[in-house]
Amino acid sequence: MKIVSSQDWRDAIRFDAPVLVAEVVPGEATRCVACGTDGPLYERTELWxxxxxxxxxxxxxxxxxxEVHKPAAPPPPPAPTIEARRARAASAPKERRAPSLKPTPIxxxxxxxxxxxxxxxxxxxxxxxxxGAQVV
Structure with a gap:
């Protein structure tokens, strides 16, 4: 048996990237997780x-x-420098080709x-x- 997760609205969101709740899932006003259960209700256009x-x-x-408790989006990873790309290319193993095998003619x-x-x-x-037949 193979267990898979179901497809839902959460799969469309990228990790650690704030998105307006109204854009991903409709619904009623709700609370901020950081404000707690005693916090005010916010419309979905005001929540991330x-x-x-x-x-x-x-x-x-x-x-x-x-908006007050929204975590900052992580910075994009730095672009690799030319020196880093050259070092990575130099340390990569050289591609070896297998000897070509000729198929046996029919x-x-x-x-x-x-x-x-x-x-x-x-x-x-x-x-x-x-x-089950006998073939000579």
Whole structure:
């Protein structure tokens, strides 16, 4: 049995990137997770959805934040410098090509007995594995 996660609105959100809740899921006014259950209700146009990574669930989890508690988006990774690219290319293993193997021509292959009814190869004893007929 293969267990898969269901497709839902949370799959469309990138990790650690704040998105307006109204853009990803409609609904009623709700609270900011940082303000707590005593905090005010916010409209979905005033809340930010952030998907966080989870150590045991590959899909992560989503939390809603108000403007005050919204986490900052992570900075983009720095672009690799020319020196770093050259060092990576120099340390990469050189590609080796396997010797080209020429396929055996059909005329050089041994012919095997075939069942005239099933059109499958028969065993060395001459019995067809499909219908049980004896092929000489």
């Amino acid at each position: 959805a952030v998907k966080h990574r989870h150590p045991k669930h590959h899909g992560g989890f989503v939390r809603f934040y108000c 005329t050089d292959r041994p012919t095997r007995a075939m069942c005239p009814d099933c059109f499958v190869e028969v065993s060395a004893g001459g019995d067809c594995g499909m219908c």
